[in-house]
Amino acid sequence: xxxxxxxxxxxxxxxxxxxxxxxxxxxxxxxxxxxxxxxxxxxxxxxxxxxxxxxxxxxxxxxxxxxxxxxxxxxxxxxxxxxxxxxxxxxxxxxxxxxxxxxxxxxxxxxxxxxxx
Numbered sequence: 001x002x003x004x005x006x007x008x009x010x011x012x013x014x015x016x017x018x019x020x021x022x023x024x025x026x027x028x029x030x031x032x033x034x035x036x037x038x039x040x041x042x043x044x045x046x047x048x049x050x051x052x053x054x055x056x057x058x059x060x061x062x063x064x065x066x067x068x069x070x071x072x073x074x075x076x077x078x079x080x081x082x083x084x085x086x087x088x089x090x091x092x093x094x095x096x097x098x099x100x101x102x103x104x105x106x107x108x109x110x111x112x113x114x115x116x117x
């Protein structure tokens with residue numbers, strides 16, 4: 001996978017999370033969890049992009065670790081958010097949560113190939 005491909009994939013993940021959030025039932029816990037998901041999903045993309053522009057290997061590795069951590073956190077918020085009885089929202093939650101797994105695996109592989117997992 002090329003760096004630009006993963007940049008696009010992480011950006012799409014963040015955009016998809018935002019689109020899903022807009023359709024969710026409004027309640028106090030969803031509002032708070034959705035804010036967290038907005039931050040963590042965007043952070044996956046932002047940290048990956050920043051890692052690609054890192055000035056040192058140490059900075060690169062730190063950014064990739066943060067992106068991986070944020071992908072895992074995004075999965076938590078997706079699982080906690082209440083979709084109510086809407087099957088389409090539940091299916092999208094499953095798809096988004098499923099996307100966090102390959103993102104984490106790819107980021108882990110990047111770390112291993114860079115000499116630090």
